[in-house]
Amino acid sequence: MxxxxxxxxxxxxxxxxxxxxxxxxxxxxxxxxxxxxxxxxxxxxxxxxxxxxxxxxxxxxxxxxxxxxxxxxxxxxxxxxxxxxxxAGRPDPRLVVALKSGGDGDLLPALLAAFPTAPEAVPVEVLLCDVPDRARLLRDGTADVAFLHAPYEDFTDLDTEPLLTERTVAVLPRSHRLADRPRLHPADLADEPTARWQGRPGTGPEVRDLAQLMHLVALGRAVALAPASVRTQLRRDLCCVPVPDAAPTTLVLAWPSRSRSPALAAFVRTAAAVAAGHRPPAGPNG
Missing domain, CATH: 1.10.10.10 (Winged helix-like DNA-binding domain superfamily/Winged helix DNA-binding domain)
Known part of the structure; x- marks a missing residue:
């Protein structure tokens, strides 16, 4: 046929x-x-x-x-x-990195500083996008590599390198009835509308980026479960409370499984090295 x-x-x-x-x-x-x-x-x-x-x-x-x-x-x-x-045929090759705002686990500044020392390094273009767009930009050829989060993403046809695993925190208004707790359990939030974002399931509204998420929480329309690194970007009227029993989030680099780019391979190696020496910065947790 x-x-x-x-x-x-x-x-x-x-x-x-x-x-x-x-x-x-x-x-x-x-x-x-x-x-x-x-x-x-x-x-x-x-x-x-x-x-x-x-x-x-x-x-x-x-x-x-x-x-x-x-x-x-x-x-x-x-x-x-x-x-x-x-x-690939451009006279000025570059590596396009897709991520949502604040979705790099605070690794990207050190990664961008270290990557130019690699022999295969090329200029890096940072493409900020909404949560649902990161994997799509990889698959449609717009981006070479993206920061994604496991276990909330579809990694079909993608290769990955785990970078950081973060515990989960609940993002709440400071006036919330649970804000003064030293820790929470998922059952404590059972009656709360939980924002749907970053691939996480929830019973509340869906949001596309961190700014939307924080505004929604500040209005009392939802609470959110998020990686602990979110605390460095909190609004003053919000706080974080650890949820030790919730599934952790792993920040990964992902790229199309067919890629054979030396620059991409060097970027992934550099990211793994930067992540291995990373110390999470302190931030407000309420």
């Missing part, structure tokens, strides 16, 4: 997402008849029906659902390959 072309996969994915040939054709910037012919030709080449056409209504067959998922992955990988290739 001939392999489908990426153009055919793009055609089919548009139809699978729209479930309407007319809308898919408009989205692709083409006429509907050639799109319909292309999908029928694809079905003949693969040898199974991909769409059910009943009473002017389209639905995906099981084979169609599988192909839609696979086509999305193939097209995303192709786009990522183009981005990485273009960046």
């Amino acid at each position: 001939d392999r489908p072309e990426t153009r055919e996969l793009a055609y089919f994915l548009a139809v699978a997402e729209e479930l309407h040939f007319g809308r898919a054709a408009r989205r692709l910037g083409m006429a509907q008849p050639p799109l319909s012919r292309a999908i029928r030709q694809l079905e003949r080449r693969i040898g199974v029906p991909l769409l059910l056409r009943e009473h002017h209504r389209l639905t995906l067959t099981e084979a169609g659902r599988v192909l839609a998922e696979e086509a999305a992955a193939v097209l995303a990988a192709a786009s990522a390959a183009v981005r990485r290739t273009r960046r």
Whole structure:
């Protein structure tokens, strides 16, 4: 069987997402008849029906659902390959590091200071982004490496290097009824709306960055579970209380598993060395 072309996969994915040939054709910037012919030709080449056409209504067959998922992955990988290739061909190579604001465990300043001494070092571009975007930027070829947090991330197709493991603290308003406790247990927070952030589950609102998180907590709309390093960035009206029974958070560097970049390998080695000698700075905990 001939392999489908990426153009055919793009055609089919548009139809699978729209479930309407007319809308898919408009989205692709083409006429509907050639799109319909292309999908029928694809079905003949693969040898199974991909769409059910009943009473002017389209639905995906099981084979169609599988192909839609696979086509999305193939097209995303192709786009990522183009981005990485273009960046590799730049006359001024650089390493792009993605992280959320405050999501480096206080390692990045020392890491950026130490990395230029490595023989393979290249200039580093720091890309600040929202929590959900870090892994996506790795997979789509925009970033080379990212600071992520285990166990709250999806590391599929990524290689990782653990850097720091931090205990968990509860971030509370200073006026909160639990703020004066020396420590808390997860059960103490069972009736509190817990913010959903950094991949953590919760019963409260979802936030995308640390500033949103702190504002929400200060308003009394939620409490938050966070790595202990958050205390260095606390607002004055907030405090941290240790939660020893909660799962710790591990800060990791992550990068695409297919990467063979000498500069990236040197960056990871340097990060591991910096983390090994890291001493968490003191900060307010209320």
